[in-house]
Amino acid sequence: MTAGGTGHAEADRGDKGGVRTALAGLTTRGRSFLAAGIAAAICAYVLGQSDLLRVGLLLAVLPLVCATVLYRTRYRVAGSRRLSPARVPAGSEARVHLRMDNVSRLATGLLMLQDRVPYVLGPRPRFVLDRVEPGGRREVSYRVRSDLRGRYPLGPLQLRLTDPFGMCELTRSFSTYDTLTVIPRVEPLPPVRLSGEAKGYGDGRHRSLALAGEDDIIPRGYRYGDDLRRVHWRSTARYGELMVRREEQPQRARCTVLLDTRGVAFAGAGPDSAFEWAVSGAASALVHMLERGFSARLLTDTGTAVPGEGADGFAGASQESADAAGLMMDTLAVVDHSDGTGLSRAYDVLRGGNEGLLLAFLGDLDEEEAAVVAKMRRRSGGAVAFLLDSEDWVREPTDVSGPLEESGERLRMLREAGWTAVRVPRGASLSELWRQAERERTSTGAAGRTSDGGGWS
Incomplete structure (x- = not known):
């Protein structure tokens, strides 16, 4: 199946x-x-x-x-399964279609069909099928739903056969199973605009480079389909073969989404926890930036990225952007807490990178880790941090003691380092915080207006 x-x-x-x-x-x-x-x-x-x-x-x-x-x-029956869709956001439903075919020359008796599903997807579905004629088929379906991210196996399918007298029941399992991927919720984000950025191309000191491309006078050999108006005659005479000028390569604005997965940085569990909000926020930001034409990449505190991701991330506004978003969502579907206690590995990766927009979703920070995050701003054209105080997400609403003051101190440290830092209260909407970050960045002028990819949309 x-x-x-x-x-x-x-x-x-x-x-x-x-x-x-x-x-x-x-x-x-x-x-x-x-x-x-x-x-x-x-x-x-x-x-x-x-x-x-x-x-x-x-x-x-x-x-x-x-x-x-x-x-x-008993074994003259074939089955198939189809998931619609195979990748579904958390909290949404997927439908599983089962099809049974009688491939024998004899009619079957009463059949009971049962599919194995994890308990988080709902109760185990069971169906009773009447007599299936030779060469006939029966189709049934059921729905599954999960509020938790992850990859869940469906199957193997079990078929229980019984004789007309009810003397014997035999259960046989099919040998294959399918996987349902439950990805994080993705929240549509408003098209805010900062630092004059437009459609994923930087503005400022690299504006001419982004719009006109790099000055590359090195010619290359003629390829079928090249425009003859691009023939470089001097190089053609020199090399004795037809040479053409290379096409200009506009430099695409880049964006890195940093997701803090440290287990010590988040308290609580479940679909409404601070960590799940951070994962959903990172997913929403990645999809939004890809749609806006950015080259986006996902980075965690362990310094790892999405398998198959290039040095500049996945390019947006292209035919492959949907596949890139799918790979990132698959990665975020199974991301879990790391055993690390610091963000130094992520800083090492960013330190050797290029200047682009940095979006960070961070958990609890002590003074040392806040200093590491502050240094990340030096290699980014623009930096926006969404800081979650996990204790605020697990304590009672009437308790407003100490940790709020500590998170306020961390926000101050990041803002002094040039970050646009936003505190994430319990149950906050990312779209509202997105607008709040725009207002704060505009009012404080912390945007680094002369950066490549410093703006965001």
């Missing part, structure tokens, strides 16, 4: 120990008939009653015959 409905699988035959398997499938009725038949046969032998012996043999043979027939016909 495979996603997409193109694959089929047959139930496992289980030929080894066939007699034992068949007898193990006897129902209470079948076992009762077998026991009554054996008892009647013994009594008939002791009493010398031939009629009672025939009755006993009939009672004993009937469940055995049913088990044998059922055992030999």
